[in-house]
Amino acid sequence: EADIYQTPRYLVIGTGKKITLECSQTMGHDKMYWYQQDPGMELHLIHYSYGVNSTEKGDLSSESTVSRIRTEHFPLTLESARPSHTSQYLCASSERQGPYEQYFGPGTRLTVT
Amino acid sequence: SQQGEEDPQALSIQEGENATMNCSYKTSINNLQWYRQNSGRGLVHLILIRSNEREKHSGRLRVTLDTSKKSSSLLITASRAADTASYFCATSPWGTYKYIFGTGTRLKVLA
Numbered sequence: 614e615a616d617i618y619q620t621p622r623y624l625v626i627g628t629g630k631k632i633t634l635e636c637s638q639t640m641g642h643d644k645m646y647w648y649q650q651d652p653g654m655e656l657h658l659i660h661y662s663y664g665v666n667s668t669e670k671g672d673l674s675s676e677s678t679v680s681r682i683r684t685e686h687f688p689l690t691l692e693s694a695r696p697s698h699t700s701q702y703l704c705a706s707s708e709r710q711g712p713y714e715q716y717f718g719p720g721t722r723l724t725v726t
Numbered sequence: 727s728q729q730g731e732e733d734p735q736a737l738s739i740q741e742g743e744n745a746t747m748n749c750s751y752k753t754s755i756n757n758l759q760w761y762r763q764n765s766g767r768g769l770v771h772l773i774l775i776r777s778n779e780r781e782k783h784s785g786r787l788r789v790t791l792d793t794s795k796k797s798s799s800l801l802i803t804a805s806r807a808a809d810t811a812s813y814f815c816a817t818s819p820w821g822t823y824k825y826i827f828g829t830g831t832r833l834k835v836l837a
Binding site: 617644646648650652653654655656657658661663671672701703705707713714715716717718719720722 | 759761766767768769770771774812814816823824825826827828829830832
């Protein structure tokens with residue numbers, strides 16, 4: 614089992630609410646990633662970070678924002694949730710040197726009503 | 727789209743049979759990786775093959791890579807019901823640390 618954690622696992626929230634999805638890893642990995650995945654579909658990279666104070670937008674346009682103040686913590690925030698944000702959000706991390714394997718958290722399944 | 731494509735989209739086989747799934751991609755890559763995902767949970771890394779390798783084995787898994795065709799295949803031998811899952815290939819394009827995931831193959835192994 615990978616040492617990467619996501620909370621909450623499930624979240625049902627009303628339109629317009631602000632939410633933060635938490636992701637933490639204890640492996641000391643510099644690189645961290647957020648993916649969005651609809652049921653039965655491929656993963657889309659929405660944000661990534663190469664280290665503290667480094668964040669980049671991914672290939673899929675997203676209204677979310679991220680921060681990387683500590684190596685182990687990479688939270689994702691939606692300022693105003695909408696039904697179109699309903700999806701599964703997966704956090705992952707990997708070592709600094711080389712594009713090696715990614716370790717994934719269990720995911721947060723978000724439903725916006 | 728930068729996404730890779732996998733085929734078949736879905737595969738149903740009997741326990742003990744071999745399962746083969748294919749992945750095609752569009753850019754030059756550092757390496758190609760295969761992941762398994764059970765029931766919409768997080769992905770688990772299975773195997774990595776570098777761009778200068780042609781074949782790699784790990785237990786019941788065999789991966790091939792053809793960079794001239796920009797394609798890879800994953801073979802699972804002697805499948806088990808526990809192999810039922812979705813399988814994704816992921817490529818890391820040259821010069822980046824990003825990963826581009828394929829569309830996935832949903833494998834069902836019948837006991």
